[in-house]
Amino acid sequence: MKSKFGLLGKLEFLQNLSSTFISSINPAVIHNIEKYIAIKKTVYLNSLEHQTGDYLEFGVYTGSSFCHTIKCFKKTQKFNPNQKDTKFIGFDSFEGFGELAEEDKHPFYVDQNFTTSYKKVKKRAERTLKGWGAGCQLVQGYFEETLQVDPSEYGIKDIRIAFIDSDTYSSSKCAFEFIKNNVKSGTHIILDDFYSYNGDPKKGVSLAFNEFLTNSGFQFRKILDYGMGGIVTVLHR
Ligand SMILES: C[S@@+](CC[C@H](N)C(=O)[O-])C[C@H]1O[C@@H](n2cnc3c(N)ncnc32)[C@H](O)[C@@H]1O
Structure with missing residues (x-):
């Protein structure tokens, strides 16, 4: 009997070729490309709503997602009259995780990675921004210290997008405690590693997010899945 897929179904070599190619791509490359697309969509959707406030990133590492977000803001300027008022604020130890609590231990979350x-990340961000908009700020230190103040200490009043990318429960809990009084309906929260720790909702970023929802009274809708277990959400009352 003739196959419904025609000749294509019989071309085993094409299937092997694509399988060989896809299986050999570094997973980090797939994650980062999908993350860039997710950020692009988030900034666009957030801009269409004429949102106000700052962009906060918890876990900046080399600054690639931080700088990518800046580029996305610049490119979507025409959709939001408030775009240039947004300040980009990133938090990181720039030394990795430090001493991890027992509940945070994970085979991949180690300082060497x-x-x-x-200095390099700051330069990279400033080069990307080129004096555009309200500027950027990178806060160096462990969240357990740098996030123990009111956001107003860093000039933050209002948050339009928060990107939580510090991997562990303890660090993301600090981030959620920090932002909880300055987020609002329509704030997008990007959660990388949402399904880490074997997808256990009582661990990692997922547990910290659930506790934040309980403490703040916010509800959320998931608008995107990306990469190796990241999600994008939007808050509402
Ligand atoms: C996955 S990387 C961030 C990647 C970055 N957002 C990107 O996409 O380019 C996680 C970062 O979180 C930081 N981090 C984790 N726990 C932290 C803590 N308790 N305090 C400060 N930084 C922390 C690490 O130093 C690391 O640079």
């Missing part, structure tokens, strides 16, 4: 240079 995440040590970088604050």
Whole structure:
């Protein structure tokens, strides 16, 4: 009997070729490309709503997602009259995780994978921004210290997008405690590693997010899945 897929179904070599290609792509490359697309969509949707406030990133590492977000803001300027009022604020130790609590231990979350240079990242961000808009700020130090103040200490009043990308429960809990009084309906929260720790909702970023929802009274809708377990959400009352 003739196959419904025609000749294409019989071309085993084409299937092998695509399988060989896809299986050999570094997973980090797939994750980052999908993350860039997710950020692009988030900034666009957030801009269409004429949102106000700042962009906060918790876990900046080499600054690639931070700089990508800046580029997306610049490119979507025409959709939001408030675009240039947004300040970009990133938080990171730039030394990795430090001493991890027992509940945060994970085979991939180790300092060797995440040590970088604050100076280089700052330069990279400033080069990307080129004096555009309200500027950027990178806060160096462990969240357990840098996030123990009111956001107003960093000039933050209002948050339009928060990107939580610090991987562990303890660090993301600090981030959620920090933002909880300055987010609003329509704030987008991007959660990388949402399904880490074997997808256990009582661990990692997922647990911290659930606690934030309970403490703040916000509800959320998931608008996107991306990469190796990231999600984008939008808050509402
Ligand atoms: C996955 S990387 C961030 C990647 C970055 N958002 C990107 O996409 O280019 C996670 C970062 O979180 C930082 N981090 C984790 N726990 C932290 C803590 N308790 N305090 C400060 N930084 C922390 C690490 O130093 C690391 O640079």
